Amino acid sequence: MAIAQPARPAGIRWVVRGLSILACIALWQVASVTHLNLGIVTFRNVPPPVEVVESAVALFRSPKLVAHITSSLWRVFAGYGAAVVIGAVLGFAIGRSRAASDLLQPPLELLRPIPAVAWIPLSILMFPSSELSMIYITFIGALFPIVLNTVHGVANVDRRLVASARSLGAGELAILKEVVLPGAAPSIVTGLAIGMGTSWFCLVTAEMISGQFGIGYYTWEAYTLQNYADIIVGMLVIGLLGMGSSWLLTTAGRLAMPWRSPKVAR
Amino acid sequence: MNIRVADIGTQSVGRIDIAEVSISLGEGIDAFEAVSGLDVSISPGELVCILGPSGCGKSTLLGALAGHLPITAGRLTVDGQTVAGPSPDRGMVFQQHTLFPWKRVRDNVAFGPKMRGLAKAERNRAADAILKLVGLSGFEAFYPAQLSGGMQQRVEIARVLINQPRVLLMDEPFSALDAQTRGMMQEVLLDIWGKIPTTTVFVTHDIDEALFLADRIVVMSARPGRVIEDIVPPFARPRSQDLVTEPEFVRLKRHVMQLLRWPEGSEPMARLSPLGVPT
Numbered sequence: 001m002a003i004a005q006p007a008r009p010a011g012i013r014w015v016v017r018g019l020s021i022l023a024c025i026a027l028w029q030v031a032s033v034t035h036l037n038l039g040i041v042t043f044r045n046v047p048p049p050v051e052v053v054e055s056a057v058a059l060f061r062s063p064k065l066v067a068h069i070t071s072s073l074w075r076v077f078a079g080y081g082a083a084v085v086i087g088a089v090l091g092f093a094i095g096r097s098r099a100a101s102d103l104l105q106p107p108l109e110l111l112r113p114i115p116a117v118a119w120i121p122l123s124i125l126m127f128p129s130s131e132l133s134m135i136y137i138t139f140i141g142a143l144f145p146i147v148l149n150t151v152h153g154v155a156n157v158d159r160r161l162v163a164s165a166r167s168l169g170a171g172e173l174a175i176l177k178e179v180v181l182p183g184a185a186p187s188i189v190t191g192l193a194i195g196m197g198t199s200w201f202c203l204v205t206a207e208m209i210s211g212q213f214g215i216g217y218y219t220w221e222a223y224t225l226q227n228y229a230d231i232i233v234g235m236l237v238i239g240l241l242g243m244g245s246s247w248l249l250t251t252a253g254r255l256a257m258p259w260r261s262p263k264v265a266r
Numbered sequence: 267m268n269i270r271v272a273d274i275g276t277q278s279v280g281r282i283d284i285a286e287v288s289i290s291l292g293e294g295i296d297a298f299e300a301v302s303g304l305d306v307s308i309s310p311g312e313l314v315c316i317l318g319p320s321g322c323g324k325s326t327l328l329g330a331l332a333g334h335l336p337i338t339a340g341r342l343t344v345d346g347q348t349v350a351g352p353s354p355d356r357g358m359v360f361q362q363h364t365l366f367p368w369k370r371v372r373d374n375v376a377f378g379p380k381m382r383g384l385a386k387a388e389r390n391r392a393a394d395a396i397l398k399l400v401g402l403s404g405f406e407a408f409y410p411a412q413l414s415g416g417m418q419q420r421v422e423i424a425r426v427l428i429n430q431p432r433v434l435l436m437d438e439p440f441s442a443l444d445a446q447t448r449g450m451m452q453e454v455l456l457d458i459w460g461k462i463p464t465t466t467v468f469v470t471h472d473i474d475e476a477l478f479l480a481d482r483i484v485v486m487s488a489r490p491g492r493v494i495e496d497i498v499p500p501f502a503r504p505r506s507q508d509l510v511t512e513p514e515f516v517r518l519k520r521h522v523m524q525l526l527r528w529p530e531g532s533e534p535m536a537r538l539s540p541l542g543v544p545t
Binding site for chain 1: 332333334351352353354356357358360362364366367368369377378381382409411425426429541
């Protein structure tokens with residue numbers, strides 16, 4: 001219904017949004033305190049929010065948190081970083097050259113439908129340490145979205161702009177740097193953002209299976225030790241880390257492409 | 267700026283010879299001859315309009331002059347040198363601007379000098395000077411998307427002229443603009459051309475535009491394009507938009523309209539682009 005509604009002041013809208021979150025937390029509290037059982041799902045073992053907050057405070061005070069977070073961050077940094085470098089190189093090669101596309105596209109297309117998580121058993125067998133196998137899973141998770149979006153961006157750069165650059169005296173390297181890279185940048189950033197999401201997803205799964213440290217390991221350990229409140233703390237930390245890294249990416253993308261939001265440009 | 271003022275002043279630069287030129291487009295069974303056995307010579311400093319119906323091969327010819335399309339027969343030379351591939355010597359302005367959206371106006375204009383390896387301070391000074399010439403002082407730090415269509419085409423012209431090309435090639439550069447802006451841009455072009463008298467080949471299907479701008483009009487037939495008439499409009503320069511209502515202008519316009527009238531039952535053909543694919 002596109003009928004104009006009377007505009008509510010922004011302040012009131014924020015109050016409504018805050019109340020909505022508070023209501024959800026209140027429902028959770030009621031459900032877990034009363035051991036609500038809906039037949040197909042039960043809240044009997046779900047800790048109430050108050051307990052979760054207590055566990056979170058305890059974790060934030062203990063030195064374990066830093067160890068878990070730094071080992072998870074390191075794995076993402078290594079796996080995702082490798083995916084960015086290799087993915088961008090592959091993407092540029094496939095998007096720019098027909099020979100590279102014929103050579104590299106078929107094996108990538110064969111591997112692409114396999115979910116990264118399905119690689120876990122094989123990667124444990126292939127790599128000497130579980131650390132490397134987890135980094136590999138993170139890498140595989142991020143690689144395909146980055147390659148595909150880079151190929152898409154590079155192949156769809158306006159050929160009139162390339163012709164123009166050539167007319168103005170640009171060589172092949174200059175065309176790559178001055179035209180293809182910025183032209184493909186929005187699509188590449190999209191790939192980086194999707195890749196960041198999948199690499200966190202893959203990392204957490206891999207850590208649950210073969211980790212020693214890391215936030216995914218922490219969450220799974222909490223389950224095996226029956227510290228149910230810690231499970232939810234782990235979930236929240238994972239969410240925060242994912243949110244933080246995608247915020248970093250979109251902010252970096254906005255700063256790198258000022259022409260996309262020209263209001264700041266003047 | 268190291269403009270070759272001496273060369274341009276003596277009007278010895280920018281001679282175009284088109285001899286028996288044919289150009290085929292498309293591949294295999296889709297191939298067709300867009301231009302066939304064309305003969306035109308253009309003197310240094312001349313402003314020539316190529317006028318013809320849509321799809322007559324005039325944009326294709328321009329694409330070949332720019333070096334974006336290969337010719338299949340004949341000889342195509344600028345100042346005696348065979349055209350082989352794109353060059354800053356032959357600047358091209360397209361119907362839709364091809365400014366880099368990610369570069370500010372100044373950096374767009376300074377692109378050619380940057381490719382030649384000119385230092386930043388020097389190329390920025392050259393860019394600001396030529397932007398002043400096209401009337402865009404104060405817009406140096408804007409992005410192309412922040413400018414109107416007419417302003418974008420001025421930047422495009424400045425970006426080409428900063429390379430001091432032997433020839434300026436324009437493919438219906440004002441046809442996407444509204445009528446009022448188009449009239450203004452025609453005067454802007456004549457003004458710039460008066461200050462930097464570069465050989466200009468201006469492709470258009472707008473009879474008024476051709477009559478208003480040109481030293482000489484080459485009228486082409488429908489595809490495959492051949493020259494059907496070479497007209498020299500006898501109007502003194504500087505010209506203003508008042509010209510278009512004068513009796514001699516109207517008489518010539520009526521004559522050209524007769525030339526370009528469609529034969530019974532025929533339809534105009536699809537527009538071709540200087541890069542060779544239908545747009």
